[in-house]
Amino acid sequence: MEKVINETDDKIKQYNVCVSYFDTLQECSFSCCFPVNVKPPVIVSADILKFPRTEYICGENFALDGIEAKVCFSDNEFLLYNYGENEGLFSSDVTTLNKTGNNEVEIKIRNKYNNDGFKYILTVIVKENRLVSIDIGKNNEGDVYFRLGKQYTDKVFFDHFSVTKHFEYNKGMTHDIKNNVVFNFEKLQYLGNGSFTGVLYARYTENEKTYYGEYVCDASGNNRIILLTPLPVSLTTEKAESVNISNLAQKLKSANITYKVRYQDNTELTFTGDVFNNNTYSCNGVTYTINCNKNSIWLDWKADKMDCKETSLEAGKLYIEDFWYYGEEDLIKSVDFKNEKTLIFESENIIPEDLSSYFSATVEYITGCKITINGNQLNKSIDKENKLITVSYNGLKFQHSFSYSYSSNGD
Helix, strand or coil, X not given: CCCCCCCCCCXXXXXXXXXXXXXXXXXXXEEEEEEEEECCCCEEEEEEEECCCCEEECCCECCCCCCEEEEEECCCCEEEEECCCCHHHEEECCCECCCCEEEEEEEEEECCCCCCEEEXXXXXXXXXXXXXXXXXXXXXXXXXXXXCCCCCCHHHHHHHEEEEEEECCCCCCEEEECCCEEEEEEEEEEEECCEEEEEEEEEEEECCEXXXXXXXXXXXXXXXXXXXXXXXXXXXXEECCCCCHHHHHHHCCCCCEEEEEEECCCCEEEEEHHHCECCEEEECCEEEEEEECCCCEEEEEEECCCCCCCCCCCEEEEECCCHHHCCHHHHEEEEEEEECCCCEECECCECCCCHHHHEEEEEEECCCCEEEEEHHHCEEEEECCCCEEEEEECCCCEEEEXXXXXXXXXX
């Protein structure tokens, strides 16, 4: 025979086989050649000697790493295939395992000589990867400032912090959370000037279960949460009974005037007017300054520090408009009464029904503020004997009398 068939040839090939015969009696030889088609051996069986991983978490990809098989061929030959050296000869019909419980995975072992192969069914167990906790991490270096009582959007929190899921299995796998998170603060250590170190809590709900996480600072004690004093939102004042309000602007700085400032977190600060130094008082990270114009009196306020959202120092005004705490009569400087129509009536028995429209008044307060009062807000009394109409405001303290007369037809 001229050629020995090589079993490693991986395709169908045609060989020319020659058979020779030599006749020793006649001392002659005969030869015959003919073509032969040779196919590679096929796999007739395969045994898995080492299995790949057979337990997974729902959502993981199936992996063939570690598989080793003994493959028997039709020519009674057998070979050992392992994934490390023969990765291309193994494949599966599953990429991602998304169903919990027992899953059947079809593994195909390919013939190294051709595309023939052998299929093996492997059962793997897929477990639900339960969420067990959440964690809050800080995105950037440095302390971050929030203001007590102020409302912040989720975006502000996520700009500074990340909230991460942690699972029962495969603990190295995490997922960031961006929805269904509620944040809130708690004060820890007082730093002075109205500020505290704080802890940030996150509450996350998934599948009707609630998980909690918290952040205070990093392991070295840096990257803290600083909770600044809340901002003021309203002001009320009270006076002692003995206070004479003849000069309110000065009395505002006396011990007999009490201020109550309410903040965004519904806490209150109470102080008296004698704490002002040159019209200014600072407390808990906010500075208050007495100011006024001809119309009103107020406290200007300004925060000493900015929070993470502010681009400039917060500031505002708290108007001292609650004059009724003092009694309005104490705050009125003068009342200017006017008659708007000629006071001539037809007869003493006929007084116009619209008498109120005949009068008005301008009230000036000690702050310089002036308001106009119409006749409906004025008290009126008529002295027919002396032909006088007396108009008053705020009891009898402010009043004025106007003369009236009758027309010729009424005399």
